[in-house]
Amino acid sequence: MNCNELREHYELYAIGVAEEPERSEIRAHLNRQCEVCMQGIKRAREVVALLGGTVPPAVPSAALRRRILASVAVEQRRFGWAPFLAAAFAMALFAAVYFGGRERDLANELARVREQNSRQTIELTAVNQAFAILTGADTTVTTFGEGQANPKGKVFVSPSQGVLLIAGNLQPAPPGKAYEMWIVKSGKAKAAGMFQSAPDGSAMHMQRGSVENTDAVAVTLENQAGADQPTSTPLFAAPIRALIQ
Amino acid sequence: MMIPLLMAVHAAEDDTSLVARMQRRDPNALAELYDRYGRVTFSLIVRVVRDAGIAEDLVQETFLRVWNRVHGFDAQKGSIGPWLLAVARNRAIDYLRSAAGRQRQSREFEETDLPALYCDMEKDILSSHKARRVKSAVEKLSPNQRHVIELAYFEGLSQTEIAERMGQPLGTVKTWVRAALKNLRDELGAVVPA
Numbered sequence: 001m002n003c004n005e006l007r008e009h010y011e012l013y014a015i016g017v018a019e020e021p022e023r024s025e026i027r028a029h030l031n032r033q034c035e036v037c038m039q040g041i042k043r044a045r046e047v048v049a050l051l052g053g054t055v056p057p058a059v060p061s062a063a064l065r066r067r068i069l070a071s072v073a074v075e076q077r078r079f080g081w082a083p084f085l086a087a088a089f090a091m092a093l094f095a096a097v098y099f100g101g102r103e104r105d106l107a108n109e110l111a112r113v114r115e116q117n118s119r120q121t122i123e124l125t126a127v128n129q130a131f132a133i134l135t136g137a138d139t140t141v142t143t144f145g146e147g148q149a150n151p152k153g154k155v156f157v158s159p160s161q162g163v164l165l166i167a168g169n170l171q172p173a174p175p176g177k178a179y180e181m182w183i184v185k186s187g188k189a190k191a192a193g194m195f196q197s198a199p200d201g202s203a204m205h206m207q208r209g210s211v212e213n214t215d216a217v218a219v220t221l222e223n224q225a226g227a228d229q230p231t232s233t234p235l236f237a238a239p240i241r242a243l244i245q
Numbered sequence: 246m247m248i249p250l251l252m253a254v255h256a257a258e259d260d261t262s263l264v265a266r267m268q269r270r271d272p273n274a275l276a277e278l279y280d281r282y283g284r285v286t287f288s289l290i291v292r293v294v295r296d297a298g299i300a301e302d303l304v305q306e307t308f309l310r311v312w313n314r315v316h317g318f319d320a321q322k323g324s325i326g327p328w329l330l331a332v333a334r335n336r337a338i339d340y341l342r343s344a345a346g347r348q349r350q351s352r353e354f355e356e357t358d359l360p361a362l363y364c365d366m367e368k369d370i371l372s373s374h375k376a377r378r379v380k381s382a383v384e385k386l387s388p389n390q391r392h393v394i395e396l397a398y399f400e401g402l403s404q405t406e407i408a409e410r411m412g413q414p415l416g417t418v419k420t421w422v423r424a425a426l427k428n429l430r431d432e433l434g435a436v437v438p439a
C-alpha cells in the first residue's frame with residue numbers, strides 16, 4: 001500500500017488498534033525508513049502520548065526511587081558498589097559459594113560491611129537489598145553447576161524480596177553481548193535484568209521485587225540491549241520450586 | 246475527573262543532556278529522570294493496573310528498560326518523556342493482558358526497535374499548557390468516543406474487544422474510534438504542530 005492509503009491509520013496505529021493489513025504495512029514503511037510515514041507516526045504518537053498525561057495523579061512510595069537506582073547500580077558496574085566495598089563483599093560471597101556455603105557467615109560479613117559504610121547511599125542500598133534477600137525468612141538457596149567446569153554458583157531466592165545470583169566460571173561475554181537472568185514461572189521466562197561477568201569469571205546480579213512461585217532461575221547470553229524472551233539455550237538453570245516443596 | 250497531572254512535570258528543556266548522560270551510564274542521570282517523570286509514570290501505570298504494588302514493579306521495569314535501551318535514542322533531538330510513557334503504557338497493558346489471560350500484543354517493535362520515532366517531539370510536549378489543552382480536547386469528545394479511546398489507551402483493547410466489551414457492533418465502534426482520534430487530532434493541531 002502507498003503512504004496515502006496509510007495516512008488515515010497513523011493514529012489507530014499509534015494507539016494500538018490498527019488492523020491488518022494496514023498495521024503490517026505501516027510497520028514495513030517504518031522499517032524501510034519511509035519519511036512520510038515516519039513523520040506521520042511521530043505526529044500521531046505525540047497526540048497519543050499526551051493522553052498519558054491526563055491521568056489522576058498518584059504518588060509512588062519513596063522506596064521505589066531507591067529500588068530503581070539500586071537495581072541499576074547493581075547492573076551498571078560489576079557489583080555496583082565502591083571498589084573496596086565490592087571487594088569485601090565479593091570475598092565474602094565467593095567464600096560462601098566455594099567453601100561450604102555458610103550463608104550465615106556471609107550474612108554476618110555483609111552486616112559488617114554494611115555498618116562500615118554509611119556514606120555511599122546508592123551503593124549501600126544495593127548492599128542492604130542483597131542483605132535482605134540473603135537473610136530473608138523465606139529465602140531459599142540453590143547451588144548449581146557443582147563439580148563442573150561450567151558456570152557454577154548460588155541463587156538466593158526470597159519470594160517477597162527478590163533474587164540474588166552469584167556465579168563463578170562465567171567467562172566474560174563477547175563484545176556486544178551480555179548475560180541476562182530469567183525468572184521462570186509456570187513455563188514462562190520473565191526477563192530479570194542484564195549483567196556482565198568480571199575478567200576472572202565471577203558475576204553477581206540482583207533482581208529486586210516479589211518473585212512468588214519461581215520455578216527456576218536461568219541465565220542466557222543475549223545481545224547487550226537485552227531480549228524479552230531467551231534467544232539461546234540457558235548456560236545454567238537453577239531449579240527453585242522443587243527445592244521449596 | 247481527569248486532572249492534568251503533567252502540570253506537575255517540569256518543562257523538559259534539558260532532556261537532551263539527560264539522555265546523553267544516561268548513554269554515558271551516569272546513574273545520577275537516571276535519578277534525575279525518575280525525579281522528573283517517576284510520578285507521571287506511576288500515575289499512568291496505576292490508572293491501567295489499579296494496584297499500587299504491581300504498578301511500582303512495572304515502573305521499575307519501565308525505567309530499567311529505558312536505561313538499557315537508551316542507546317537507540319537520539320540525544321540531539323530527544324524528549325525522552327513520551328518514549329518513557331509509551332514504554333510504561335506497554336508494560337502496564339502487557340501485564341493487564343497477561344493477567345486477564347488475553348494474548349499479548351507485539352508492542353515491542355514500536356517501543357524498542359524504533360525509539361528514534363519518539364525523538365522529534367516538541368520538547369515541552371508534556372508541559373502544563375498542553376496538558377490543559379489535552380484535557381479539554383478529551384472532555385469535548387462524546388461519551389462513547391471518550392469511552393472507546395480510554396479502552397484502547399488504558400486497557401489496550403483491540404477494536405473487536407472494545408465492541409465486545411461495550412456490546413456494540415464492530416462497525417459502530419470503528420466509527421467512534423476514528424471520530425475520536427480525528428477530533429483529538431483537530432483539537433490538538435495547534436498543540437502538536439506538523
Ligand SMILES: [Zn+2]
Pocket residue numbers: 002003006029034035036037038
Ligand atoms: Zn510510507
